[in-house]
Amino acid sequence: MNTLDIALPQMVLLYVLCLLPWLLLWLIGLRLSRDIGISILRMSIQLLLVGIYLKMLFDLNNPWLNGLWILIMLLVADVSILRRAGLKVRYFALATFTAIASSILFSTAYLVILVIQPTHYYDARYIVPLAGMILGNCLQGNVIALERFYSSLRKNENEYTTFLMLGATRWEAVRPYFRDAIKAAINPTIASMATMGLVSLPGMMTGQILGGSEPWLAVKYQIAIMICIFTSTTIACIINLKLSLNIAFNPFDVLKNELIEKH
Amino acid sequence: MPPIIRFDQVSVIAHEKTILSDISFTLFSGEKAVLCGKSGSGKSSVLRTLLGLHPVTSGVVYFQEVPLTPASVQNIRSCTAYIGQEPVLGAESVRDALLLPFQFKAHREQQPTQQQLIDVLQRLQLPADILKQDSSRISGGEKQRIALARGLLLGKKVYLLDEVTSALDADSKQAVFDVFSDPELTVLSVAHDPEWLQRCAIIFELEAGRLTQVKRHEHP
Numbered sequence: 001m002n003t004l005d006i007a008l009p010q011m012v013l014l015y016v017l018c019l020l021p022w023l024l025l026w027l028i029g030l031r032l033s034r035d036i037g038i039s040i041l042r043m044s045i046q047l048l049l050v051g052i053y054l055k056m057l058f059d060l061n062n063p064w065l066n067g068l069w070i071l072i073m074l075l076v077a078d079v080s081i082l083r084r085a086g087l088k089v090r091y092f093a094l095a096t097f098t099a100i101a102s103s104i105l106f107s108t109a110y111l112v113i114l115v116i117q118p119t120h121y122y123d124a125r126y127i128v129p130l131a132g133m134i135l136g137n138c139l140q141g142n143v144i145a146l147e148r149f150y151s152s153l154r155k156n157e158n159e160y161t162t163f164l165m166l167g168a169t170r171w172e173a174v175r176p177y178f179r180d181a182i183k184a185a186i187n188p189t190i191a192s193m194a195t196m197g198l199v200s201l202p203g204m205m206t207g208q209i210l211g212g213s214e215p216w217l218a219v220k221y222q223i224a225i226m227i228c229i230f231t232s233t234t235i236a237c238i239i240n241l242k243l244s245l246n247i248a249f250n251p252f253d254v255l256k257n258e259l260i261e262k263h
Numbered sequence: 264m265p266p267i268i269r270f271d272q273v274s275v276i277a278h279e280k281t282i283l284s285d286i287s288f289t290l291f292s293g294e295k296a297v298l299c300g301k302s303g304s305g306k307s308s309v310l311r312t313l314l315g316l317h318p319v320t321s322g323v324v325y326f327q328e329v330p331l332t333p334a335s336v337q338n339i340r341s342c343t344a345y346i347g348q349e350p351v352l353g354a355e356s357v358r359d360a361l362l363l364p365f366q367f368k369a370h371r372e373q374q375p376t377q378q379q380l381i382d383v384l385q386r387l388q389l390p391a392d393i394l395k396q397d398s399s400r401i402s403g404g405e406k407q408r409i410a411l412a413r414g415l416l417l418g419k420k421v422y423l424l425d426e427v428t429s430a431l432d433a434d435s436k437q438a439v440f441d442v443f444s445d446p447e448l449t450v451l452s453v454a455h456d457p458e459w460l461q462r463c464a465i466i467f468e469l470e471a472g473r474l475t476q477v478k479r480h481e482h483p
Contacts, residue, residue, distance in 0.1 A: 162351040165314065166413065167341040167369035251333030252315035 003210055015040070054128065063122035070131050074101050077139045085146035086261040091247055092146075099240035100142065104135050107232040111224055133204060134228050141185040141233035142240055149174075149181035149241055150248065150260055157255070170245065170253040178241060185237045189230050196226065265328045266291050267421060267449050268313060273322035275312055275472075282308045282317060284472045290465070292420075295443065295450040297460055300469035306453040308472075310423045313451075314345060341369050343421040344414025348429060350406050352398040360398050360409055364417055375416050383412045388438040404430040411439065424452040428459050 006014070018040060025032055057069060078097045082089045108131045113121050121127075153160055153174065163173035196202060204225055208218035248259055268290040275283040283305050290296055298306040311317050313324055315336035324331040326339045352360035361380060364370050375383075381391045387408040393401065401409070407427055414422060422443070428436050440462060443450055454460060468476035 158347075158349075159351045159353050161316065162353050163363075163367075165340055165343075165345045166353075166364035166367065167337075167417075168364075168367045169337070169369075172367050250318065252318070252336050254316055254318075 003212060054124075057124045057128060061120075061122075061124050063120075066122050066124050066127055069128060070104075073132060073135055074104065077135055081139055081142045081146065084143045085150070087146060087150065087244075088259050088261065091259050092244055095243035095247060096142065096146075096240055099236045099243060100135065100138060102239065103232040103236035104131055104138060106235065107134055107228040110231075111228050115224060130225065130228070133225055134232050137189065137229040138233045138236050141189065141237050144188075145181045145185035145237040145241055146244065148184045149177055149244075150255075152177045152180060153255055154257070154260070160255075164253055170249060173253070174245065181241060182234070182237055186230070186234055189226075189233055193226055193230065196222070202226075264291060266325070267327060268451060269325040269328070270309070270313075271323045271325065273312065273324055274320045275308060275317045276320045277317060281472050283312060285322070286472075286474050287322075288467060288474060288477065290449060290451060292449055293446045294465060295452075295463045296465035296467060297452045297454050297463035298467045298469055299454070299460065303471075304469040305472040306469055307425055309469075310345065310425060310451065310453065313423065314340060314343070337369075342419065343423055344411070344417065344419040345423045346407060346410045346414065346425065346427050348426045349403065350410035352406060352409060354398060356394070357396050357398055357401065357409060358394040361394070361413055361416065364413060370417060373417065379416065383415050386415070386438065386442060387412055388435045402430070404432065404435060407431065408435060408439070411442070415442070420447060421449045422451070424450060424454075426453055426455070428454065428456050 018036070022033065022036055025036075053069075057065060074097065077100055078093055079089055081096055081100070082092050108127060109121075111130060112118065112123075112126050116126060118126050156177065160173050160177070164170075202222050205218045205222040208221060209215060213221075248256055250256055266289045270286045270288050273283055273286045274281070286305075286309065288296075298309055300306055308317055312319060313326065313331070315331060315333075319331065326335070326342070329335050329338070331339065352363075354360040354363050358380070362374075365374050380394065384391055384393065389405065389408055389412070393405065393409075398406075407430060411422075411427070428439060431439065436458070440458075442448075443462070450463070452459070452463065454463075460466060464479060466476075466478040466480075467474055468478070
């Protein structure tokens with residue numbers, strides 16, 4: 001069963017649809033033409049490039065090339081996490097990379113090698129989209145974890161110092177903020193698992209069904225991906241915060257404010 | 264007897280601003296000292312430096328004759344009680360706030376009994392039913408005394424006090440004075456209150472981060 005193609009004239013028709021929201025926004029007085037134009041253009045060019053790259057990746061299906069693709073995704077995610085969390089990339093890059101690389105590689109390998117078991121474990125058709133999806137969600141979680149942790153530490157600096165003065169070790173003193181940050185990071189995943197299928201049909205499942213899969217198969221893959229996202233987000237956030245604790249404080253347990261960007 | 268606290272030509276520069284400059288003084292066990300000076304003269308910074316919260320640029324800070332280093336700072340912090348102008352209780356109820364330090368490994372073995380809690384509150388003129396109150400609903404003066412009670416429960420002998428009588432009425436102030444009349448307790452404080460100054464045998468005058476004068480008077 002093959003999915004119906006969308007031909008060029010129909011693609012044009014699709015872009016025409018954008019005129020409707022643009023017109024509505026214009027009518028209510030929102031002048032967003034520039035932003036909308038840039039966003040649609042960026043989406044189109046970026047996806048076009050990914051399409052070309054994925055086509056090549058799938059045709060060659062070379063384990064090294066697949067590995068390189070994952071490595072590039074990890075590096076981009078690394079920088080993006082730290083920028084969005086407001087931390088200086090130069091200092092935290094290695095810690096964040098270690099955290100996301102180890103958790104993504106672990107959960108993708110677990111899923112592909114133990115669960116799906118394709119003929120070639122490096123098969124681009126499996127590892128590239130799966131690792132990409134897990135990483136995308138893991139990225140969100142890590143941004144929340146780091147941002148929440150360091151902003152609440154700064155906001156509650158007096159409380160943190162009080163804990164230290166009452167004999168707490170650095171780890172004992174940061175633990176309340178650590179727990180809050182991890183909770184905030186994994187809550188969206190837990191909430192989305194709880195409402196999955198009720199509120200919306202998950203993207204990957206929809207894609208697979210459109211691609212011609214049996215709904216039952218699509219459901220199993222959706223469960224697989226959600227469990228892997230949950231696992232890798234939790235592991236990555238905990239490792240990431242833990243490693244960052246060795247970087248963000250001076251030897252006297254005082255937070256190095258200069259490593260955190262001012263918002 | 265060796266000194267408890269000794270600053271040896273200590274300077275602190277943070278963000279290219281001189282906070283303390285060439286400070287030297289010695290404090291022996293049981294002595295009560297107060298740091299005076301205009302705001303911004305570096306009084307509180309002396310306390311914070313001793314606790315490792317400001318990096319020392321030059322000179323050495325000694326606590327019990329051991330230099331302040333990352334390895335020794337935990338010992339300094341667990342031997343001293345620091346009470347700031349607006350103490351953070353760090354727990355929902357007053358009881359949890361008093362028991363907070365006993366959650367940490369350093370003090371886990373010293374859990375106080377209910378009676379000990381009540382006794383210490385009484386010493387500071389606080390009613391026993393304050394234990395049940397919400398930390399956010401008690402006054403500044405009560406917070407300071409709760410923070411002081413925490414130090415007493417931990418059996419601390421060295422007190423670093425920053426304007427600790429500023430929010431107290433006459434009765435509770437007297438209770439605090441009574442606590443510190445104990446000759447075993449060493450006090451290094453920051454204060455403006457003339458009554459407090461009277462009770463301190465040593466007065467360090469600070470000006471723009473420098474120690475300009477040391478006055479000693481016989482304790483009343």
